[in-house]
Amino acid sequence: MIAGVRDARRLSPEAQEDLRRRVVAAVHGGMSQAEAAQVFAVAPQSVSRWVQGNRARRVLPRVAGVASQASRKR
Template sequence: MRDARRLSPQAQEDLRRRVVVAVKAGMRQAAAAKAFQVTPKTVWRWVDAFDREGGP
């Protein structure tokens, strides 16, 4: 797993957007976590935040 906290703020935002877009396009959250090298819990939090607040 990559530690996304070590990325620049812009890279963090880009990663979050790419993960959410992939999930909204039909990728399972577990598959997105593996593909983007983050934890499944992280994917869940990002998608949940998108659903509550909107986003990309």
């Protein structure tokens, strides 16, 4: 979790999205959902929902500072 923040709902919308993407990336990278919930200090149900939502959209997680090929200007 971000230092000094106990509740992710208090983060800016951009920071919330970054957190979701980082959690999903960690799970896709091999971390269990339970471990990701503990590491990122979020509810296990949130991790499950975010991972399922990501699978449903079939979108690869983007981490801050890394643009997908589709989002790059040509």
